[in-house]
Amino acid sequence: MSVLSLQSPSATGFFVWSLLGVLFAAVPLIAWSRIARTRGVGYATAAVLFAAGGLLVAIQHGGVPAVPRADAHLLFAVAAPLLIVLGVRLEKGQKGHASEAWGRRRSTAVGVLGTQFVLTLAASALYFLMGAGASVxxxxxxxxxPxxxxxxxxxxxCGSSSCARSVTVGSRDGLTPAEIVRRLDRPSGWTCRPNGWLLDRRPRCVGVTETNGKVQLNVTLSDLIP
Structure with a gap:
């Protein structure tokens, strides 16, 4: 069996998911291209949708690690239709009422965007329910x-309701454990925040401990409901 055949399933899966991700990001832009009626508002709205879709694709591929992927998809599914509604209203102010043919295209666009939103909402709810447990x-x-x-x-x-990643911290300059703790400049005790933005609300906490002359920087991720 060749190396190519061994790698092909994962490569195929990556290609398929990448293609689906690009399609998800392109749906609002395609919908808008079918209902835009003016050059100014049409191109401006398309440019913003293209930029937002490009940012989403970058997040999908890990290019913006600070932004949670699930949250990004939900925000995009909400923001893109709102932007299109704004574009439609601005164009209506410039062009007046549209033709019956445009009304049919608008209904199709609404159906497509509505389906995308419902599917995204269902996937977000599933992500929230499946991601409520502790993990490393x-x-x-x-x-x-520093x-x-x-x-x-x-x-x-991992324990009964929490998992932790611990890093033993040392010094290149021969600092004592107490000096290392001060250099880390962490607040006393634990500082906690949600692990994600909207969907992953599990508490993620950071703390520093000094035990038996060793300084550890600890990060925990606990169950959503202890």
Whole structure:
């Protein structure tokens, strides 16, 4: 069996999901292209929809890791139709009432955008329900270390309602554990925030501990409902 055949399933899956992601981002732009009636508002609205779709595709492929993908899809599914409604109203002010043929195209666009929104809402609800449990925080959740401090080791563990990623922190300059803690400049105790923006509301907490001469930077991700 060749290397190509071993890699083809994952490559095919990536291609399919990428294609679906691009199609999802392009739906509002396609819908708008069918109902736009003026050059000025039409091109301006299309440009904003194109930029928003491009940003969504970048988020889908990890180009903007700070933005949760599920939240981005939900926000896009809400914002794009609102932008189209604004464009329609602006054009109505310039062109007046549209023809019957345009009304049919508008009904089709509304149906397509409505279907996209309903499917996105259902997927978001499923994501919320399936993502309510604890899991090990990703490596990107660990705060960056200040200059001069280094990660000596890293580990993860899970309990009954919480999982943690722990980084043992050392110093290139021979600092003592107490000095390392001060250099980390973290508030005393734990600081917590939601793991996501809208859908992933699990508490993600960061704290620093000093035990047996070792300084650990800990990140926990707990159940939504303890």
């Amino acid at each position: 925080p990703p490596a990107t959740a660990v705060p960056d270390l 200059p001069g401090l280094i990660a000596l080791s890293e580990g993860s563990s």
